[in-house]
Amino acid sequence: MNTIPRSAGIGLLVYAVGATAGFVGAGGPGGSYEPTVVAGYVDPSHYTASLSFWYLGALSSLGLLVFGYGLRRLGGAVGETAWALSTAAVAASVVGAFVGGGLVVALAEGGGPVQQGLPHPVVYTVSEIGNLVSLCAPAFLVGVLAIVLAARARLPRWLRVLSALAGLSGILLAFYFTIPVYLLWAVIFGGWLVAKGARTRAATTEPERSLV
Numbered sequence: 400m401n402t403i404p405r406s407a408g409i410g411l412l413v414y415a416v417g418a419t420a421g422f423v424g425a426g427g428p429g430g431s432y433e434p435t436v437v438a439g440y441v442d443p444s445h446y447t448a449s450l451s452f453w454y455l456g457a458l459s460s461l462g463l464l465v466f467g468y469g470l471r472r473l474g475g476a477v478g479e480t481a482w483a484l485s486t487a488a489v490a491a492s493v494v495g496a497f498v499g500g501g502l503v504v505a506l507a508e509g510g511g512p513v514q515q516g517l518p519h520p521v522v523y524t525v526s527e528i529g530n531l532v533s534l535c536a537p538a539f540l541v542g543v544l545a546i547v548l549a550a551r552a553r554l555p556r557w558l559r560v561l562s563a564l565a566g567l568s569g570i571l572l573a574f575y576f577t578i579p580v581y582l583l584w585a586v587i588f589g590g591w592l593v594a595k596g597a598r599t600r601a602a603t604t605e606p607e608r609s610l611v
Contacts (some may be wrong), residue, residue, distance in 0.1 A: 407469020408592025410462035415585035417459020418492060422534050424452030427499045427526040430575065437519040440526065446507045453500030456533060460492035463541070469592075470548075477551045484544040488537035495533025502526055535573040538581055542569020545584065558591065 426449060428437045439445070467485020471478045502525045506514050546566035549559045565584030568577035 403469045403472045403592065403596075405593045405596050407466050408589040408594075410465025410469065411585055411589035411592065413459055413462030414466065415582055415589060417462065418456045418534070418537075419582060421452045421454075421456025421459060421496070422530070425449045425456065425499060425503075426452075427502070427530050428523045429527045429530040432520070432523055434519060437523050437526075441506055441514050441517070441519070441522055443507065443514070446503050450500050450503045450507075453496045453503065453533075457493045457496035457500075460489050460496070460537065463489045463492075463537070466589075467544075470544075473552065477547060480547055481544055484540045484547075488540040488544075491536035491540065492533050495529050495531070495536060498532055499526060499529025502529060531573060538569040538572035540569075541585075542566040542572070542581065545569060545588075558588065561587065 426440065426445065428440050440449075463485045467482045467488075470481035470485070473481060502522065506517070506522075509517075543566065545562045548554065549562035549566060552559075554562065561584050565581050565588075568580040568584075571577045572581060
């Protein structure tokens with residue numbers, strides 16, 4: 400029996416909590432266009448805090464590497480799929496954080512000509528792209544992984560159902576209303592992995608892989 404280290408659960412929790420805090424704290428305009436929100440975002444008073452939160456989000460996404468590496472112990476196609484999807488999710492999240500953070504850097508370093516000359520709809524558009532790539536793109540990939548686990552891992556029935564729902568929620572995260580279900584799963588599944596110190600067999604000919 401191989402052991403999926405508890406660090407895998409910790410990695411998922413770090414991602415869920417840290418990336419969310421970074422995304423919310425950065426405050427990049429998104430969703431419905433609100434001129435006052437965009438005008439506030441180009442104000443120099445928030446640049447340092449916003450960029451710090453973007454870095455927090457990027458660093459926290461590295462927790463998915465720990466998560467995926469732990470799940471790689473599942474072996475076979477499931478383990479390799481978990482590792483590949485987690486790695487891709489980290490890459491997407493970091494790129495998105497630097498798109499959103501890059502907008503802040505451009506405003507800060509460009510000074511008045513950029514802050515006053517860049518049309519607010521353009522600021523909104525770049526910010527929204529950064530939001531989607533930093534949050535929704537990794538959620539799409541982790542959502543696919545959650546569905547793979549629901550289908551192929553020997554999870555408790557309740558966790559299998561939650562993983563399937565969360566997977567669909569992650570895939571559809573660009574619509575934003577599915578965020579609570581996806582984050583709830585990440586916290587619960589991460590906590591479950593930590594509590595169980597989940598065990599699994601190495602790659603076998605069995606159609607399912609066990610997490611307990």
